[in-house]
Amino acid sequence: MRYGTPPFDGLTAALIEHAALIPVCTPGLAAAHDLAAGPDKLAGAVLLHDAHGLWPTWLERFAARDVDAGHGMRFSQTTLALDAAIRGxxxxxxxxxxxxxxxxxxxxxxxxxxxRALVEAAGLYLVAPPGRRPAEVEAMWAWLLEEAHGV
Structure with a gap:
């Protein structure tokens, strides 16, 4: 599986789902910064950026005018940003x-x-090298897509 926007070099891709990106943090951090009062309260919190760099888009879309979209910590992967969020x-x-x-x-x-989810063109894709796949792989591919789409 791969997150992103196709085409992916040398791979066939099938959409599992478009990503709905939402801000997340620990309950304690949300309370400490009164985040429930609205997106402008993010100005007092550390933004955890991943390689996709979508905080500026989210902040603009949801009218968080007083938040510096560039401040915060940067990570090369979403999972690393999530680990930091889990650690508060x-x-x-x-x-x-x-x-x-x-x-x-x-x-x-x-x-x-x-x-207040940001739904972008990027998504989660099932990927494989192009060409004929063994029957077992084809069966797994079909099953994963059925599960994802509820078909």
Whole structure:
């Protein structure tokens, strides 16, 4: 699987889902910065950036005018930004589908819910080299897509 926007060099891709990116942090950090009061409160929190760099887009879309989109910590991968969020180091922007368990357990909180999700062209894709795949791989490919799409 790969997150991004195709085409992916040398790979065939099938969309599993478009990413719905939501801000997440620990409940304690959300309370300490009163994040429930609105996106402008992010000005007092550390933004955890991943390589996709979508905080400026999210902040603009949801009218967080007083927040410096460039401040915060930078990570090369989304999972590293999420690890920092789980440790209470700031607020990460993450695909909702990747953090279901953390939200359900209460380790992370989405202070603005899913109503303020940034849905971009990028998504989660099933990828494989082009050409004929062995029957077992083809069966797994079909099953994964059925599960993802509820077909």
């Amino acid at each position: 180091q700031g607020v990460a922007l993450a695909p909702a589908s990747l953090i279901e368990d953390e939200l359900a357990s209460g380790r992370l909180l989405a202070p603005y819910g899913r109503e």
